[in-house]
Amino acid sequence: MCSKKLLPAAILIAISAVVQAEDRHHEGHAGHEDHSRHFAHHAHEPGEWMLSYRAMTMAMEGNRDGTSDVSDADVLVDFMVAPQNMDMTMHMIGAMVGVTHDISVMVMVPYLNISMDHITRAGEQFTTDASGIGDMKVIGKYLMVDTQDKQIFLSAGLSVPTGDTEVMDTTPMGEVRLPYPMRLGSGTYDLILATSAQYALDNGAWGVDGEAMIRTGSNNGYTLGDRYKLGGWYTRGIAPEWSVTGRLSGETWKDIEGADPAIAHMVAMVPSADPSLRGGRQINASLDLNFEPAGSEHEFSIELGTPVYQKLDGPQLATDWVASIGWRATIN
Numbered sequence: 001m002c003s004k005k006l007l008p009a010a011i012l013i014a015i016s017a018v019v020q021a022e023d024r025h026h027e028g029h030a031g032h033e034d035h036s037r038h039f040a041h042h043a044h045e046p047g048e049w050m051l052s053y054r055a056m057t058m059a060m061e062g063n064r065d066g067t068s069d070v071s072d073a074d075v076l077v078d079f080m081v082a083p084q085n086m087d088m089t090m091h092m093i094g095a096m097v098g099v100t101h102d103i104s105v106m107v108m109v110p111y112l113n114i115s116m117d118h119i120t121r122a123g124e125q126f127t128t129d130a131s132g133i134g135d136m137k138v139i140g141k142y143l144m145v146d147t148q149d150k151q152i153f154l155s156a157g158l159s160v161p162t163g164d165t166e167v168m169d170t171t172p173m174g175e176v177r178l179p180y181p182m183r184l185g186s187g188t189y190d191l192i193l194a195t196s197a198q199y200a201l202d203n204g205a206w207g208v209d210g211e212a213m214i215r216t217g218s219n220n221g222y223t224l225g226d227r228y229k230l231g232g233w234y235t236r237g238i239a240p241e242w243s244v245t246g247r248l249s250g251e252t253w254k255d256i257e258g259a260d261p262a263i264a265h266m267v268a269m270v271p272s273a274d275p276s277l278r279g280g281r282q283i284n285a286s287l288d289l290n291f292e293p294a295g296s297e298h299e300f301s302i303e304l305g306t307p308v309y310q311k312l313d314g315p316q317l318a319t320d321w322v323a324s325i326g327w328r329a330t331i332n
């Protein structure tokens with residue numbers, strides 16, 4: 001890990017220090033009884049388990065270069081093949097357990113279905129598919145500050161390269177190793193550093209969070225770009241067991257370093273095989289409806305999101321919308 005990769009980590013720690021200082025400033029401010037009910041982040045008491053499942057679908061439609069949409073014809077001027085759209089469905093199974101009052105550990109395993117439609121200069125259309133287990137994540141969450149009406153977490157974790165990066169499918173060129181966006185994992189051990197702060201309100205809560213995903217090492221000659229996320233959310237109770245959450249988050253991810261020699265011959269053919277056309281940044285807005293039946297250990301949510309700003313090193317497929325449904329249960 002080089003020093004430039006440590007900078008974002010330092011920024012995250014600085015943010016949490018500032019938030020914590022701000023926090024002390026408000027110390028003594030009395031919260032109400034059920035202060036943590038609307039919190040987005042949580043910890044578990046020692047020995048308490050949580051199981052979760054989330055199904056997410058992301059739809060990508062059309063290409064974008066910078067902040068402008070480009071047509072298939074525009075892409076086909078420079079490339080023989082233009083990706084047209086991609087759908088990704090992810091089934092995420094998670095388990096979380098409290099180790100101490102301050103430390104919880106979570107494990108998440110995704111199962112992915114990815115499908116991409118393409119058109120060639122000759123007008124021929126074809127689809128590539130990939131599915132399987134993605135990268136497993138193990139994350140430790142440290143509850144650094146826990147008072148009546150606020151909580152601050154520091155998290156550190158590891159993304160383990162359990163997802164297949166050598167997925168194959170049939171194209172007009174025959175059976176080939178699929179380009180980067182079709183792969184099920186990063187291929188590298190990635191460090192996850194995150195922090196979040198949340199504040200209780202009367203019948204609601206709000207918070208800010210940040211996350212860095214830092215790639216280490218390389219796989220088949222390449223390393224995916226690091227990703228950084230910064231977001232804010234606001235939750236409000238709308239009925240005794242129901243609440244809505246609005247979220248705005250910014251995300252930036254770098255281009256791929258190096259290149260997979262197995263698809264080097266495809267770089268001039270299709271933009272998804274070019275490591276320098278993978279980076280981007282976007283701002284996402286989402287709305288989340290939560291249902292927590294009284295006296296139950298279960299919690300349900302449904303979320304719908306869309307980018308409100310997208311700037312891509314393109315041509316690259318742009319995200320249209322993201323939707324998910326989730327369930328979780330606490331087991332004592």
Ligand SMILES: [Cu+2]
Nearest residue numbers: 042044050096
């Ligand atoms: Cu949990």
